[in-house]
Amino acid sequence: QVQLVESGGGLVQAGGSLRLSCAASGRTFSTYAMGWFRQAPGKEREFIAAINIRGDRTYYADSVKGRFTVSRDNAKNTMYLQMNSLKPEDTAVYYCAARLWVVGSSSDEYDYWGQGTQVTVSS
Secondary structure (H helix, E strand, O other), X not given: OOOEXXXXXXXEEOOOOEEEEEEEOOOOHHHEEEEEEEEOOXXXXXXXXXXXXXOOOEEEXXXXXXXXXXXXXXXXXXXXXXXXXXXXXXXXXXXXXXXXXXXXXXXXXXXXXXXXXXEEEEO
């Protein structure tokens, strides 16, 4: 099992940047593919980005491609999401998630979730 804790959320003006972190417990972090999702009020949880176990392949939703960058440091058991050029429509609770071995793009494919961190982008 793995436990996940997100941090780094906050309030930022449109055009600004934030970096989210997802810290994982346990000694097997490198066996988990990781993903970022977000959920805005009244909307379904949506896929944002994912990264494979080695960190050499990344995947993005079209809505964030070119603005967000996912990365991981297996030595630190941590995944990151660098968010640039933020827009008000990026406002949501951001979640990190983990599943063994293979990257997924659907929330149903992930077995472990963090508690979420709020990101608010003001116009």
